[in-house]
Amino acid sequence: MCDNCGCNLTDANRHALGAEEHHTIEVLENLLQVNDIQAGHNREHFDEYGVFAVNIMSGPGSGKTSLLEATIKALPPGVKVAVIEGDLETENDAERIRRHGVPAIQITTGMACHLDAHMVHGALHELALQGLDILFIENVGNLVCPASFDIGQHRNVILLSVTEGDDKPAKYPVMVHAADLALITKTDLLPYIEEFSVGRARDSFLGIKGQLPIIELSAKNGAGLEQWIAWLLAEVAKRRPAAAA
Secondary structure: OOOOOOOOOOOOOHHHHHHHHHHHHHHHHHHHHHHHHHHHHHHHHHHHHOOEEEEEEOOOOOOHHHHHHHHHHHOOOOOOEEEEEEEOOOOHHHHHHHOOOOOEEEEEOOOOOOOOHHHHHHHHOOOOOOOOOEEEEEOOOOOOHHHHOOOOOOEEEEEEEOOOOOOHHHHOHHHHHHOOEEEEEOHHHHHHOOOOOHHHHHHHHHHHOOOOOEEEOOOOOOOOHHHHHHHHHHHHHHHHHHHHO
């Protein structure tokens, strides 16, 4: 899919590299090392201003932007947020966020199937971190690559919508391993999608990461949003004393 993270290199085509394989692996390792250094620099910025940075990951169409819109409305007055949006093309999602009066920076990645730390750092030059409580980073819709790149976030949140199937966590375990919280979204559709079992989805998540917190919610009718908001505010509270110090 892209040359940035090396997902064009697979066991099936590795033989074609021949003597170049060792060099290719070195380049990919160096790429990740440089990315991690930049991610640490991003995190220093967030910590300096007491900003809670959360990386939102999922496949396409799971409801990431709809969740952010519902979250903006549900947060208590005085909690200030900003959003970095990642997509291959268009500013559609950033425009949706801006309609709520929230700063939103769109990153268009072109061919890259994830955000990296350098992209996020570039976006930070367009954001005023001072006074912010939460920075949401909506990653590119992809169930594999976003989990492999540290972008400076404090927490990773993975979304699984009921329209995707309850077997997705087992099929894409890398992202589950990286997650600090799982959200089962679009639960308002459960009466119409008999094939999806919340119990099986939970078992699938917990079979991969046994202590992973899971929240069931709907951005449309608000069910479960209070738990999500409580989780966010608890994370914000952890950052404030350090920033004050």
